[in-house]
Amino acid sequence: xxxxxxxxxxxxxxxxxxxxxxxxxxxxxxxxxxxxxxxxxxxxxxxxxxxxxxxxxxxxxxxxxxxxxxxxxxxxxxxxxxxxxxxxxxxxxxxxxxxxxxxxxxxxxxxxxxxxxxxxxxxxxxxxxxxxxxxxxxxxxxxxxxxxxxxxxxxxxxxxxxxxxxxxxxxxxxxxxxxxxxxxxxxxxxxxxxxxxxxxxxxxxxxxxxxxxxxxxxxxxxxxxxxxxxxxxxxxxxxxxxxxxxxxxxxxxxxxxxxxxxxxxxxxxxxxxxxxxxxx
Amino acid sequence: xxxxxxxxxxxxxxxxxxxxxxxxxxxxxxxxxxxxxxxxxxxxxxxxxxxxxxxxxxxxxxxxxxxxxxxxxxxxxxxxxxxxxxxxxxxxxxxxxxxxxxxxxxxxxxxxxxxxxxxxxxxxxxxxxxxxxxxxxxxxxxxxxxxxxxxxxxxxxxxxxxxxxxxxxxxxxxxxxxxxxxxxxxxxxxxxxxxxxxxxxxxxxxxxxxxxxxxxxxxxxxxxxxxxxxxxxxxxxxxxxxxxxxxxxxxxxxxxxxxxxxxxxxxxxxxxxxxxxxxxxxxxxxxxxxxxxxxxxxxxxxxxxxxxxxxxxxxxxxxxxxxxxxxxxxxxxxxxxxxxxxxxxxxxxxxxxxxxxxxxxxxxxxxxxxxxxxxxxxxxxxxxxxxxxxxxxxxxxxxxxxxxxxxxxxxxxxxxxxxxxxxxxxxxxxxxxxxxxxxxxxxxxxxxxxxxxxxxxxxxxxxxxxxxxxxxxxxxxxxxxxxxxxxxxxxxxxxxxxxxx
Numbered sequence: 001x002x003x004x005x006x007x008x009x010x011x012x013x014x015x016x017x018x019x020x021x022x023x024x025x026x027x028x029x030x031x032x033x034x035x036x037x038x039x040x041x042x043x044x045x046x047x048x049x050x051x052x053x054x055x056x057x058x059x060x061x062x063x064x065x066x067x068x069x070x071x072x073x074x075x076x077x078x079x080x081x082x083x084x085x086x087x088x089x090x091x092x093x094x095x096x097x098x099x100x101x102x103x104x105x106x107x108x109x110x111x112x113x114x115x116x117x118x119x120x121x122x123x124x125x126x127x128x129x130x131x132x133x134x135x136x137x138x139x140x141x142x143x144x145x146x147x148x149x150x151x152x153x154x155x156x157x158x159x160x161x162x163x164x165x166x167x168x169x170x171x172x173x174x175x176x177x178x179x180x181x182x183x184x185x186x187x188x189x190x191x192x193x194x195x196x197x198x199x200x201x202x203x204x205x206x207x208x209x210x211x212x213x214x215x216x217x218x219x220x221x222x223x224x225x226x227x228x229x230x231x232x233x234x235x236x237x238x239x240x241x242x243x244x245x246x247x248x249x250x251x252x253x254x255x256x257x258x259x260x261x262x263x264x265x266x267x268x269x270x271x272x273x274x275x276x277x278x279x280x
Numbered sequence: 281x282x283x284x285x286x287x288x289x290x291x292x293x294x295x296x297x298x299x300x301x302x303x304x305x306x307x308x309x310x311x312x313x314x315x316x317x318x319x320x321x322x323x324x325x326x327x328x329x330x331x332x333x334x335x336x337x338x339x340x341x342x343x344x345x346x347x348x349x350x351x352x353x354x355x356x357x358x359x360x361x362x363x364x365x366x367x368x369x370x371x372x373x374x375x376x377x378x379x380x381x382x383x384x385x386x387x388x389x390x391x392x393x394x395x396x397x398x399x400x401x402x403x404x405x406x407x408x409x410x411x412x413x414x415x416x417x418x419x420x421x422x423x424x425x426x427x428x429x430x431x432x433x434x435x436x437x438x439x440x441x442x443x444x445x446x447x448x449x450x451x452x453x454x455x456x457x458x459x460x461x462x463x464x465x466x467x468x469x470x471x472x473x474x475x476x477x478x479x480x481x482x483x484x485x486x487x488x489x490x491x492x493x494x495x496x497x498x499x500x501x502x503x504x505x506x507x508x509x510x511x512x513x514x515x516x517x518x519x520x521x522x523x524x525x526x527x528x529x530x531x532x533x534x535x536x537x538x539x540x541x542x543x544x545x546x547x548x549x550x551x552x553x554x555x556x557x558x559x560x561x562x563x564x565x566x567x568x569x570x571x572x573x574x575x576x577x578x579x580x581x582x583x584x585x586x587x588x589x590x591x592x593x594x595x596x597x598x599x600x601x602x603x604x605x606x607x608x609x610x611x612x613x614x615x616x617x618x619x620x621x622x623x624x625x626x627x628x629x630x631x632x633x634x635x636x637x638x639x640x641x642x643x644x645x646x647x648x649x650x651x652x653x654x655x656x657x658x659x660x661x662x663x664x665x666x667x668x669x670x671x672x673x674x675x676x677x678x679x680x681x682x683x684x685x686x687x688x689x690x691x692x693x694x695x696x697x698x699x700x701x702x703x704x705x706x707x708x709x710x711x712x713x714x715x716x717x718x719x720x721x722x723x724x725x726x727x728x729x730x731x732x733x734x735x736x737x738x739x740x741x742x743x744x745x746x747x748x749x750x751x752x753x754x755x756x757x758x759x760x761x762x763x764x765x766x767x768x769x770x771x772x773x774x775x776x777x778x779x780x781x
Contacts, residue, residue: 069685069756070756071658071779072657072778072779072780072781073755076657076780077781091602092602103660106656106660106661106778106779107635107658107659107660107661109633109655109656109657109658110622111653111655112655112656112659112780113621115653116657116781120623121621123621124619124620125618125619125620126618126619127613127617127619133612133613136612140609141605141609144601144602144604146601147605201754201755202756202757203755204753204755205751205755213676213691213692214691214692215692215693215750215751215757218781220781
């Protein structure tokens with residue numbers, strides 16, 4: 001009797017521990033994924049399998065481009081996404097910039113916004129004096145339920161915006177339902193807890209009717225470096241039609257080969273680690 | 281400038297030469313006065329007196345640092361009557377070691393006269409003319425020249441002055457004499473400028489034990505915001521400007537002012553605005569000194585605010601949330617940091633959009649209605665000079681150097697010619713050119729032409745810009761312009777003005 005009891009105790013103990021460990025792992029994984037990423041998996045994105053997805057609100061997106069001269073392109077991409085997030089109750093966009101950077105990056109221009117397809121009255125421009133204020137404004141605006149999107153120009157890799165700050169922002173973004181776009185410039189990728197990270201490069205513009213020598217509608221080349229949109233493709237060439245993105249076939253004339261395999265958050269490991277994709 | 285009793289006994293006079301004073305008193309210590317310091321100290325001291333009455337001013341015209349004026353209309357009963365109030369105000373100053381004189385009178389002029397040339401006391405409305413008649417003319421705040429002239433004429437008392445005919449007096453002594461006379465007798469209203477922002481409604485809390493930490497002040501402020509909100513609600517009012525006054529024990533006042541985007545009496549909103557402002561204050565210079573013994577919260581720019589009723593079919597478009605957000609942001613970053621675009625009907629690109637504080641409720645943002653032209657998404661506040669080369673002088677740009685980077689331009693559209701707005705430039709446009717004199721025929725006297733003023737001709741070539749949209753091989757799109765024309769008076773210069781998406 002005594003023996004039986006003790007043996008059962010010794011076998012139950014590791015099982016309990018394993019269960020508890022598994023539960024803890026699940027919890028941690030939930031914390032890591034939640035809520036935006038988990039939500040993103042669950043949500044079916046609109047758009048065709050190869051087309052650019054209509055991304056929902058509540059995402060922290062890093063839009064990285066190589067140089068400041070692409071600032072117009074990255075602002076256009078962010079505002080184009082914000083435009084799809086407008087609802088009758090969320091009609092405002094905030095643009096954040098350090099006051100000292102105005103000449104370097106340029107300020108959003110009202111008539112330009114209207115020709116892009118956005119009402120300038122919807123845009124509030126905030127010029128913060130330092131990065132701490134800028135992050136405070138971002139958080140404060142995320143808490144407001146009438147803001148559809150926030151676009152912030154981040155020059156370089158400021159110390160204040162480290163992984164912790166970015167994680168904090170990503171959690172706030174996920175629970176608020178407002179999207180936050182951090183426009184980053186430069187080749188390096190600072191640590192960030194963004195849900196999606198894009199690499200953006202401008203692309204030769206489309207054809208302007210009746211004038212072949214004139215620049216036509218804006219186009220961007222986009223690579224999704226991090227995160228998952230539920231699509232098979234990770235690279236797009238987009239054209240702005242005046243109120244939505246249009247996905248274009250790339251230069252070879254056909255749409256990109258979709259990457260097979262299960263969607264995982266890191267693209268490189270997915271390709272390397274999945275043997276089926278290489279055999280098939 | 282004044283002498284105390286000790287100095288008077290020693291035989292010193294005002295305006296005396298320093299050498300004479302030293303001869304009278306060999307051991308005299310002479311110090312140079314720090315005027316700026318004294319003036320600011322006096323001003324702060326004046327502010328502190330707003331704990332007795334909200335309207336405190338400083339009369340600058342006679343005394344070197346001014347005279348303190350308090351408008352105590354409707355205030356005296358809080359201190360147990362005018363006499364008690366005067367005693368309190370003078371008493372606490374005397375307790376601090378100052379020698380003061382003060383008077384209460386229906387007009388500023390009379391109070392000044394009584395306090396400087398009479399005894400400290402109260403002049404009621406009915407004794408006003410009797411009391412003033414007895415005082416010397418210097419009590420009218422006249423300048424030295426007027427006083428000496430009046431004394432020469434034997435007019436030493438104000439009463440004598442008043443009975444003289446006014447017109448000759450005005451001709452002789454200037455309009456200021458009549459003005460001061462009428463002001464002193466209350467025939468003309470004299471206004472004082474209050475030093476602190478006037479608050480129409482205020483609530484306050486006094487502390488027996490002074491508080492000093494910012495957190496305590498903010499907690500007090502939240503309580504006061506509740507009180508103020510109830511006060512405003514009872515009268516159906518809302519305020520736009522809010523002021524928080526912190527009275528320090530050492531007789532200084534700290535003021536915190538802010539503006540809301542729209543009329544409000546929401547205690548939570550007011551409190552959150554002050555909290556954000558205070559965070560900024562804490563970083564800069566929050567100095568409670570020895571403590572704060574009175575906190576006052578006032579509302580200004582009041583107007584009717586009907587209680588809102590939540591309707592069934594109410595459209596909630598989030599405008600109120602956005603306004604509260606911009607309020608909060610502006611209260612911490614400053615109103616000039618939170619901006620909205622206002623479109624202006626102008627062809628000049630940098631003039632076509634203005635950034636105005638989001639607080640300044642613009643009535644309607646007018647749409648410029650220029651649909652046809654492409655405009656860049658980002659505009660540089662200052663156009664940056666670039667080097668541009670083209671195949672032919674007036675052709676499309678082919679290469680560009682901007683910020684030390686070369687761009688080979690493959691596409692371009694333009695020019696879009698934007699001319700200077702001559703009606704805005706200070707120059708006047710001459711519509712009809714002046715007649716040229718004809719060469720006189722031989723034997724005929726030259727004809728005289730009518731005089732035409734030599735106005736500068738408006739030159740449309742100088743301020744004219746030709747804008748191009750250019751794109752390089754990688755797809756960067758820029759907005760560049762050329763100032764001036766080839767072959768014009770000034771050499772054309774190229775600038776980059778904006779960046780397209």
